[in-house]
Amino acid sequence: MASNSSGGGSSDRQRIAQQRLRIIAGHLQGPVDGDSAILAAECKAQGSKTDVCREGKTVPRRRQEIMKWNGWGYSDSKFLFNKKGQAEFTGKRYRLSGMIIPGLKDWMEGTFGANLQHKTPATPLLTSSAVQPATLNKAFLEELKSTGIPFSHDAEDRVFRAHGHCLHEIFALREGKFGRVPDMVVWPNCHNDVVKIVELACKHNVCVIPYGGGTSVSSALECPPEETRSIVSLDTSQMNRILWIDEKNLTAHVEAGIVGQDLERLLNESGYCTGHEPDSMEFSSLGGWVATRASGMKKNIYGNIEDLVIHIRMVTPRGVIEKSCQGPRMSTGPDIHHFIMGSEGTLGVVTEVTMKIRPMPEYQKYGSVVFPNFEQGVACLREVAKQRCAPASIRLMDNEQFKFGHALKPQVSSIFTSFLDGLKTFYITKFKGFDPNRLCVATLLFEGDREKVLQHEKQVYDIAAKFGGLAAGEDNGQRGYMLTFVIAYLRDLGMDYYVIGESFETSVPWDRVLDICRNVKARIIQECKDKGVQFPPLSTCRVTQTYDTGACVYFYFAFNYRGLSDPVHVYEQVEHAAREEILANGGSLSHHHGVGKLRKEWMRDTVSNVGVGMLKSVKDYVDPDNIFGNRNLL
Amino acid sequence: LAQLAVQLHRDPMLKKRDDFEDMLEERRNSSDLRYALRCYTPVLYKGLAPCKASMLKSMVLQSDQLHHVIGQVSRETGRAADDVQEEASAILEEMAHCLQLSTVRFFAFTLSKVFKTLFRSICVNEEGIQRLQQAIQEHPVVLLPSHRSYMDFLLMSYILYTYDIALPVIAAGMDFMGMKFVGEMLRMSGAFFIRRSFGGDKLYWSVFSEYVKTMLKNGFAPVEFFLEGTRSRTSKSLTPKLGLLNIVMDPYLKGEVYDINVVPVSISYERILEEALYAREMLGVPKPKESTSGLFKARKVLSEDYGSIHVYFGQPVSVRSLAQGRVNRCQFNLVPRHIPRRPSEEIQSFVNDSAYRLVRAQEENMVLKPWVLLASLLLQNHHQDQTAGQKRGMVLEELTAQAVWLRDMFREYGAFLHWPGMNTVLKVVSSSLSLHRGLVRVCGQVKPGEPHSTVTPEEELLSQAVIVLSCASYRNQGLHVFLRPALLASAINAASSNLKQEVFNSFSFLRNMFSNEFILCPGATVQDFEEACYLLVKTGALQVTQQELLVTERGQRTVAFLTSMLDPFLQGYQVVCRFLCEEATENLTEKQFVPAVRKFIIKHLLAGRLRYTEVLSSDLQKNSLAALLRLGAVQKIKSRSESFNTALLRLGAVQKIKA
Secondary structure (H helix, E strand, O other): OHHHHHOOOOOHHHHHHHHHHHHHHHHHHOOOOOHHHHHHOOOOOOOOOOOOOOOOOOOOOOHHHOEOOOOOOEOOOOEEEOOOOOEEEOOOOOOOOOOEEOHHHHHHHHHHOOOOOOOOOOOOOOOHHHOOOOOOOHHHHHHHHHHOOOEEOOHHHHHHOOOOOOHHHHHHHHOOOOOOOOOEEEOOOOHHHHHHHHHHHHHHOOEEEEEOOOOOOOOOOOOOOOOOOOEEEEEHHHOOOEEEEEOOOOEEEEEOOOEHHHHHHHHHHOOEEOOOOOOOOOOOEHHHHHHHOOOOOOHHHHOOHHHHEEEEEEEEOOEEEOOOOOOOOOOOOOOOHHHHOOOOOOOOEEEEEEEEOEEOOOEEEEEEEEEOOHHHHHHHHHHHHHOOOOOOEEEEEOHHHHHHHHHOOOOOOOHHHHHHHHHHHHHHHHHOOOOOOOOEEEEEEEEEOHHHHHHHHHHHHHHHHHOOOEEOOHHHHHHHHHHHHHHHHHHHHHHHOOEEEEEEEEEEEHHHHHHHHHHHHHHHHHHHHHOOOOOOOEEEEEEEEEOOOEEEEEEEEEEEOOOOOOHHHHHHHHHHHHHHHHHHOOOOOOOOOOOOOOOHHHHHHHHHHHHHHHHHHHHHHHOOOOOOOOOOOO | OOOOOOOOOOOHHHOOOOOOEEOHHHHHHOOHHHHHHOOOOOEOHHHOOOOOHHHHHHHHHOOHHHHHHHHHHHHHHOOOHHHHHHHHHHHHHHHOOOOOHHHHHHHHHHHHHHHHHHOOEEEEOHHHHHHHHHHHHHOOEEEEEOOOOOHHHHHHHHHHHHOOEOOOEEEEEHHHHHOHHHHHHHHHOOEEEEOOOOOOOHHHHHHHHHHHHHHHHOOOOOEEOOOOOOOOOOOOOOOOOOHHHHHHHHHHHOOOOOOOEEEEEEEEEOOOOOHHHHHHHHOOOOOOOOOHHHHHHHHHHHHOOOOEEEEEEOOOEEHHHHHOOOOOHHHHOOOOOOOOOOOOHHHHHHHHHHHHHHHHHHHHOOOEOHHHHHHHHHHHHHHHHHHHOOOOOEOHHHHHHHHHHHHHHHHHOOOOEOOOOOOOHHHHHHHHHHHOOOOEEEEOEEEEOOOOOOOOHHHHHHHHHHHHHHHHHHHHHOHHHHHHHHHHHHHHHHOOOOEHHHHHHHHHHHHHHHHHOOOOOOOOHHHHHHHHHHHHHHOOOEEEOOOEEEEOOOHHHHHHHHHHHHHHHHHHHHHHHHHHHHOOOOOEEHHHHHHHHHHHHHHHHHOOOOOOHHHHOHHHHHHHHHHHHHOOOEEEEEOOOOOOOOEEEEEOOOOOOOO
């Protein structure tokens, strides 16, 4: 998405044409020679020899060069209110970049009771002196030096790897508060480097916490405060090469530190894609996906990470675990991949992954449907799932979120467009009688060859029509997806004005979808009231994935915390209550964010005593000394 | 147990209660017709427009639950699914209400007329009405009025109509349907009818529960039913029935609604319309079958004065908050929610506890009239006379003086007493007495009314018993205020020493014994004991030391009064035990029990061996039998020769009840 969006919307057709050309070129070229040989050779040879990929790596070792230390994403991209009091999004990276968003101010004031006069600016600079001094394990350090693997115990580097993007983590950073942070950071360059580091860690009893993209929202990256050993953050970001592409079998062998946008872009250059697009794909890494059982927006076509992975290599304190072949399916006892996927860094470091790839889609088309109410929308999604004709992505936003999306409409340049918008609104609310306070929108993304997409589109719109849905244009659809990439930036803006918030997800059987949405939203509102929040909170949800038997539901929750002495605590209590409500309504503990430390307390109820025992015995065997001591999951 | 008193207890004196407004006042001053035809626009659940009654039916018939059960029944019985579906549809037809505003308006008009003749005032707490209005907008609402009279549900709808609140749908017993025309009228004013028993009938149960749930979930209207299941003939609250409460809580437990507000409503009558009817019924004259002609005969009722009614809408109770930490709702995660299942033990005990809490909430807000005090005093006096073999009655001045003493005691114990403040005590007493002149007469002396022209001693006894039982039912209205202290007072009397442990044991025995008789929450013995101690200590009747409980000098009178409150019940249980020991044979059936025990009691009463005429109450006899069954002193045996319902009673070791 992000890579697409930088091009701007004007040249869609052009871009598609280019893509097709590239695919054809890729086919003519044939497989890249000699990659297996390269793999076996020195792994520090990055850039010097013929990796499939050569340049344009997004993530430098010093993340601070391009990314915020106390907020989401790139330093150059942020929302702010300009001198005229209008919201604008800075930078050049996104479609929204450089644009004025006239509706945002009113929306923030109306929704949260926020006020531009009441600011809560973040601590501007990271003061290294506020960071705990590093506890270094001398012997480990000495031996590590001799391997030549780069490392650092600079305070900035350590702070960057001490957190994910949970609200409490970012809130603390903005206040310039740091808890336990890793004592040093190492940047292995390849699988063998990782093997060496883990060996040394075992030898010297050092705690290792793997770090990929740092986009965790489960407190998984938080260093356990009770950990007395030296903590080493193992940053995989430099292990970011595609080692080979196998076009006969449609697989690619990739180092696990590569971030989503690089993987997609590099594969695109060869005419392929993985189709795995989690909302965090700009920054999250392949290894992280594997370790948390990630899910991508287009899973309806490409599958979730567990469907995409063919082979995994993981370094554990006991040695390297991997399968001996690449058979598409095996009956060889419980699938060992399933011990690895979702292990959340408690067993080892994923270093290399073989993934399915697909030729790039020839044609992409966004779409949207307006429903008179959320109930009808859910009924439609359920029908689409029943007929197994879900497009690459189909998401249903509730009314509050629809309004939110509306508030993010950039300023329109021509009177004609705004006139058209007015007409559309008139048609839907007056002519069709939709209540603007109840209607909701589904956004769609179709992919494939042109003819099939058009056919597919018709099928979906026909189903939607049965549930009172009206097609509402490509534009609305595209804006819906854009929202997922900028929402994390928006949170930073909110935090400048006393508004804190977060999203969380669950998966739930179809018959429970409406109930869970209603009850969790109501619980959030009630808890906020009970906990003394002075302003009505934003409590909204959307259905983001459909399955045969159920759906994935996302909740967004934010409130204005003026008047509260400990807003983060209140926030955590409310989120906790919301999770209890989710579980009481038949929802899962997590669909794809994982458990981390944030949701650990519910693990036993979720997988039963025996289940916890099984996982524990695996941990005890693989990592008896708790080298991978992030204490996630169990 | 060690740390008694102090903690926990709110001071009963400080109970905050709302003020009342007389809603009849306006009716007396403005046109009833205009009132009946006025614009009625109640606020609705989440502002949704309610669907039609017919729409409701089709929603029920199309529900997953009913489909499932129809399939099941058809498989089990081999009948065609269509056939079963038709039966379901017929059941629903028989059951469903068809609320019509025109009928409601008709009732509004007629009832205005009737109420104005019957009652001096109908007092309602308007704050409660406002709370209810709020509650209806937020969550589905269940109304739980107390049940003392047929009047109750007409009265409820009348009040809600008056205050522009959504009219409830009311679960009513099928027996009303016997009254052809009236039944249909009630149906059109929101009553729906359920059979009294449908134990094994899966289909019936399914239609019924789905119907109630559908109305509740869609916020169609507040659902109203009587937690006590039937009218209490004794004015004591009855042990709550759990069936409907289970059904209305289900949508919350299964996550189909966010929450449900349950509103206990306490309706207190100064004089109950069915007063004498109840007493006769308990003495063995069977309840007249509800019939339209019967209703017209009851017209003479219209010419009498029934004093005032107080209706108190209690604080809405959120089912969610009741269930907080009590029920793990995840238990519904693994089976589709539309498949009916027996509630788990956890849920059964939760619903049971909630039911008790709600009945207690009803009790707490029952308004007590001065007559309740007078009835208690007169009865106690009557019993003393009885023992002394005299028929003296009571001097009015003495009654007045005692009434003042008792009034202050009621207040100290936190009773919701309605004592007209402007009048002198004597005036209050006289006005009460004159309202109840059917039961007492002032003739220089006051005493319970004398029966006239009796033939046999047995008939004399019975007609006197009618009066006594009526008086007792008024006394019972105030019983809940003193129940726990009275149990303690009796326990102190019965215990062999003043040791705290002994007294507690004796308290615990009595409490257990009486838990079919009174509303005593299961498992709350220690709490109740502490509450009783706290109240008696606070009022200076009791001293609690480390080891002992001592009745103080000035506490003697209180303790004596409290003990004699429970005395009739104790004697009733004793006499049932004696009957079972002396007369019961191997093949005593449940049906024969009440007549047999009645005969036994009459014999003893006539012989002067029993003090309390009250023990003739069949309610008391049934309760004591139930208690003995529960305690395992008596066993029920299913006999082969008899029909399914009859059972043999065999006497186990009859518990010794201390005198």
